[in-house]
Amino acid sequence: MTVRTDPAALAALLEAIRHTLPAVRILADAGDRESYRLDETAYLEAGLPGAVAFPMSTGDVSALLMLASKHRVPVVPRGAGTGLSGGAAGIEGALTVVMTRMDRILEIDRANLCVVTQPGIINADLKAAVAAEGLFYAPDPASYESCSIGGNLGTNAGGLCCVKYGQTRDAVLGLEVVLADGTVLRTGGRNVKDVAGYSLTHLFVGSQGTLGIITEATLRLRPAPGPRATLLVFFDSLEAAGDAVARMTSDGLVPVTLELMDRETIRAVEDWHHLGLDVGAAAMLMVESDALGAGASAELDRAETASLAAGGRSMVRAADVQEADWLRQARRLALRALERQGTVRMEDVGVPRARVPELLRAIERSTAAHGVRCATFGHAGDGNLHPNLIFDRDDPDASALTHVVRDEIFRAALDLGGTVTAEHGIGAARRDWLPIQVGDPAVAVMRSIKDALDPLGILNPGRVLQLPSVAIDPVSRLERAGAGP
Ligand SMILES: Cc1cc2nc3c(=O)[nH]c(=O)nc-3n(C[C@H](O)[C@H](O)[C@H](O)COP(=O)(O)OP(=O)(O)OC[C@H]3O[C@@H](n4cnc5c(N)ncnc54)[C@H](O)[C@@H]3O)c2cc1C
Structure with a gap:
């Protein structure tokens, strides 16, 4: 179901904004609006905003929302547009409100x-x-x-x-x-x-x-914490890396960073950045400490012990803060490195930390069974993994297959007591799984909160919660809510 936005309502809204808020920048040109269609979920379909507004004060935002309510035009709040769930992606004919000018x-x-x-x-x-x-x-x-x-x-x-x-x-x-x-x-x-x-x-x-x-x-x-000390550990199998994470966790270790990269990710990053990573390894953990003084090296010593017990095959400690920054940057750029190889559908599953090895196995099983290329990295210390399904966007079968694999991975995460999204959000990308994860009573509570705060349903409709079974028709929703503007 799509959100219905009435072009006449949008035109009336824009006229009112120009009249009431002449200093607020508005993009109305189709070419300019196109830049606000997508966030970083390139694999999703998204609508072309009818207009894009750049408020500069709370007063501007308040007036924009008051006018949008009056004219019943849906509004998409947007920051920098780097989201990975379609939450800031455009809604056809709606008003996107970009907050980047309020940056003081x-x-x-x-x-x-x-x-x-x-x-x-x-x-x-x-x-x-x-x-x-x-x-x-x-x-x-x-x-x-x-x-x-x-x-x-x-x-x-x-x-x-x-x-x-x-x-x-x-x-x-x-x-x-x-x-x-x-x-x-x-x-x-x-x-x-x-x-x-x-x-x-x-x-x-x-x-x-x-x-x-x-x-x-x-x-x-x-x-301010201490300077970061960084340890990289390479493993012959994903399970061994997962086991090391579980050992560190049960040993009570709380490093500032505990990140995992699998073979595909290591190779993609190494191809791009030439850091000297061990491309023969099946997995790598990045462990960082920001403990003060000698605490940092003591923390990394304990991480080394847990990694060796889990079968770590080689280890590297950053020589200095600059090298540590460089290695961390490589991890930050993992997604961009993978995007050089095709369209990436990044998922965001989470499980209780001790179950990371089982989740890794489930991801491998599903992607291998369907022949879908996958590179997994993520915040293993939080039990949060990002399986990245890499495919050719022009091949409809490949795209459909990523959907099947995604569903299997979501099922596996839930069976392990986990979540279909640990940090990227339900947005538009994962709405179908929200009721499956949280159950109908929880969805009903969420919907009543949404209805209480936004009775006309104008704020980012169809994100997080599915659209109500009656299509967004703000006039009839207003009448049902018994409220007038
Ligand atoms: C390379 C890369 C790495 C990433 N790594 C991480 C990571 O490690 N961890 C992580 O959690 N995410 C990560 N992300 C995802 C993304 O960067 C985060 O979700 C980030 O919080 C989005 O910020 P943004 O300003 O781009 O928001 P947008 O994408 O513009 O918006 C995100 C959501 O917030 C809402 N929103 C924006 N501004 C406001 C506001 N002022 N008031 C109310 N709602 C608002 C939007 O409606 C939308 O639903 C990564 C993305 C990329 C591309």
């Missing part, structure tokens, strides 16, 4: 170890700004040089240091959010502890632009 840091509050920021800032820029003050913002998606904080909040992004510091959600103290009708809501604040009522802050984090648009965030900072 409003305050670095040393006394309270927090930063107040607008959502459009790029993650790496925020990290650098607080690092200049001797502070540390932990959330660290591999895309940190190109993704926005708003997108990180929208997806509850994970990344390379969740083992130790958690996901984006764990760094959020408070938010300013604009609701679908233009109401500006503030949640949380600078308190480390705050249990006043339901945790609305955590409701919005990870809601993928379906409940409101985040216009400001108060984020937790930490004192």
Whole structure:
């Protein structure tokens, strides 16, 4: 089912925006709008936005949503467009609201170890700004040089240091959010502890632009950690690498990074970057410590012991911080290295950490049975793996086959007590599996939250939750909700 957007309603909305918000930049030209059709899920179909708006203040966002509600035009909130679930992809004829012009840091509050920021800032820029003050913002998606904080909040992004510091959600103290009708809501604040009522802050984090648009965030900072020490361990089998992860976990090791790359990924990265990785190995673990002083090398010693016990065949420690940065960059670029070889459908399954070896086996079994090329890497220390199905986009059979393999991998993850998405989100890509994973009662609660906050259903319709069985027809939904604008 597709969302119905009435061209006349869009034209009336654009006229109202030009009249009420003359300073807000609007893209109406089809060529310009085309750049906002897709996020990083190139394998998905997406609609061409009817217009693209670039607000510069909370007031602009509030007015845009008020007008969109009035004219019943669906709105797609968008950050930097690096998402991997289709959450920011276009909806045909809808208004895409891009938050990248709201990119100012409003305050670095040393006394309270927090930063107040607008959502459009790029993650790496925020990290650098607080690092200049001797502070540390932990959330660290591999895309940190190109993704926005708003997108990180929208997806509850994970990344390379969740083992130790958690996901984006764990760094959020408070938010300013604009609701679908233009109401500006503030949640949380600078308190480390705050249990006043339901945790609305955590409701919005990870809601993928379906409940409101985040216009400001108060984020937790930490004192700067030690410089990273990096260890690479190569294995003859994926199972052995998975076993090493399980051993480190049960040994109580909490490194800042515990990443896995399989043979295909090692080769793709090595072909591109020539780092001297062991291309004969079936798997590689990257273990990093940011413990202070001698703690870092002690932590890597323990990781080495666990890896040897699991059958590690060779190990390399980065000689210095620069070499460590270089190796980490190679891991961050794994997706780009694979994209040089075909269209990549990246999945994002997670399991309890001790079950990583079983998940790896299930991925291998399914891809081998269907003859689908797969490169797996991911945040093994979190139990979060990214099987990347590589295929020829012009071959419809190949595309259909990736769907079959995806379903088998999802089934395997759920059978292991896991999740179909650990950090990228349900978005548009995985909606069909949400009820299977969480069950109908949980979906019903999610839908009632959505209906309470967005009764007209204008915010990112059809993302996370399937469209209601009645097609988005805002007029009749409005009548059913008994509310008027
Ligand atoms: C090479 C590469 C590596 C990646 N590595 C990781 C990784 O390690 N970990 C990880 O978790 N992800 C990773 N990603 C995925 C992606 O970068 C993250 O999901 C990131 O959080 C998206 O940020 P963005 O600014 O690009 O958001 P977008 O893609 O623009 O939007 C993402 C979602 O957030 C919503 N949204 C955006 N801004 C707002 C706002 N202000 N208010 C409310 N909702 C909003 C959108 O509607 C959409 O649903 C990677 C992507 C790439 C291409």
